[in-house]
Amino acid sequence: MIAVAGFNTAIDRFIHLDALNPGEVNRVRAERVYPGGKGLHVAQTIAALDERVQLVGLVDAQHRSLIGQRMSERGVQFHGVEIAGELRHCLALQDAAGKITEILGQGPLLAQSECDALLRDLRRSIHESDLVILSGSLPRGFAPTVYAELVQYAKNLGKRCLVDASGDAMRHAVGVKPFTIKPNRDEISELYGRAIDRLGSAADAARALHADGIALPVVSMGALGAVCADDDGVWHGVVELAHSRNSVGSGDCLLAGMAVGLKRGLSHEETLRLGVACGAANAMHEETGYVRRADVDALLPQVRLEQLGR
Numbered sequence: 339m340i341a342v343a344g345f346n347t348a349i350d351r352f353i354h355l356d357a358l359n360p361g362e363v364n365r366v367r368a369e370r371v372y373p374g375g376k377g378l379h380v381a382q383t384i385a386a387l388d389e390r391v392q393l394v395g396l397v398d399a400q401h402r403s404l405i406g407q408r409m410s411e412r413g414v415q416f417h418g419v420e421i422a423g424e425l426r427h428c429l430a431l432q433d434a435a436g437k438i439t440e441i442l443g444q445g446p447l448l449a450q451s452e453c454d455a456l457l458r459d460l461r462r463s464i465h466e467s468d469l470v471i472l473s474g475s476l477p478r479g480f481a482p483t484v485y486a487e488l489v490q491y492a493k494n495l496g497k498r499c500l501v502d503a504s505g506d507a508m509r510h511a512v513g514v515k516p517f518t519i520k521p522n523r524d525e526i527s528e529l530y531g532r533a534i535d536r537l538g539s540a541a542d543a544a545r546a547l548h549a550d551g552i553a554l555p556v557v558s559m560g561a562l563g564a565v566c567a568d569d570d571g572v573w574h575g576v577v578e579l580a581h582s583r584n585s586v587g588s589g590d591c592l593l594a595g596m597a598v599g600l601k602r603g604l605s606h607e608e609t610l611r612l613g614v615a616c617g618a619a620n621a622m623h624e625e626t627g628y629v630r631r632a633d634v635d636a637l638l639p640q641v642r643l644e645q646l647g648r
């Protein structure tokens with residue numbers, strides 16, 4: 339079993355426009371609504387790979403049945419903590435050229451009792467699981483040290499923890515050395531305070547994070563693929579897509595694939611291969627943060643793995 343903390347559940351609205359013109363009236367051509375949030379993406383992708391997974395996150399009265407039903411159809415055990423307020427809303431606006439503009443809602447401000455309920459459910463899930471994933475932003479109301487405390491909690495129980503976050507929550511978590519962190523280009527640049535936008539500098543950053551005590555850091559670089567570092571050195575994995583439709587959520591799917599690889603005891607490079615295939619499989623379709631098993635299976639042998647020196 340894999341436990342996922344995806345506290346900040348969102349309602350994602352994907353909107354097609356001819357063009358996005360700021361300051362003008364923009365008419366919607368088509369729209370779809372999906373349950374979202376990074377942890378939810380991770381959990382549903384793990385389930386698509388046929389691993390058992392439980393997700394702890396927020397729901398509100400209006401969306402409880404939509405989210406509960408979707409998670410159950412997709413094979414995720416969902417523990418939804420219902421809040422008095424409204425869930426976060428996120429918009430993705432895609433123009434005719436395929437360019438996507440994201441508008442991410444602030445989300446609810448939680449009462450202490452709501453924070454406590456999420457933490458109680460997550461601790462229970464951690465006890466029942468072999469691997470723990472902390473994914474996405476913390477809802478307002480949580481201290482930024484909460485992920486760090488949860489990493490320590492999981493470590494004390496001998497469980498590996500994978501963290502995908504940004505800002506202060508990530509910085510604190512890095513301090514207690516999770517097994518894996520998965521910064522993207524922007525997040526790794528934020529962590530190091532300088533631009534990391536090439537494979538070489540991403541590899542150096544992964545190497546440095548490993549030397550600093552993070553067993554298997556992964557830095558994701560969009561279409562350039564991802565690098566991970568372990569005791570044997572740095573691996574780069576990449577797969578080229580003929581056509582990318584929506585790569586938002588690819589980082590979540592990469593992390594899901596890596597978690598499944600670790601759970602199955604694959605080598606680190608084969609774990610990276612599965613992650614990279616999942617990240618690319620997500621980009622093949624409009625829906626954010628989900629993969630089809632058949633796409634992942636087809637991409638796996640196409641992933642190019644290369645060791646980038648010691």
Ligand SMILES: Nc1ncnc2c1ncn2[C@@H]1O[C@H](COP(=O)(O)OP(=O)(O)OP(=O)(O)O)[C@@H](O)[C@H]1O
Binds near residue numbers: 523558563588615
């Ligand atoms: N266009 C693409 N073609 C091939 N692979 C891709 C593409 N986009 C993403 N990937 C794969 O998915 C991985 C994760 O993507 P990315 O670095 O964009 O994550 P991210 O910025 O964290 O995304 P998000 O936070 O929206 O989930 C990449 O390292 C790469 O392996």
Ligand SMILES: [Mg+2]
Binds near residue numbers: 522590
């Ligand atoms: Mg990301």
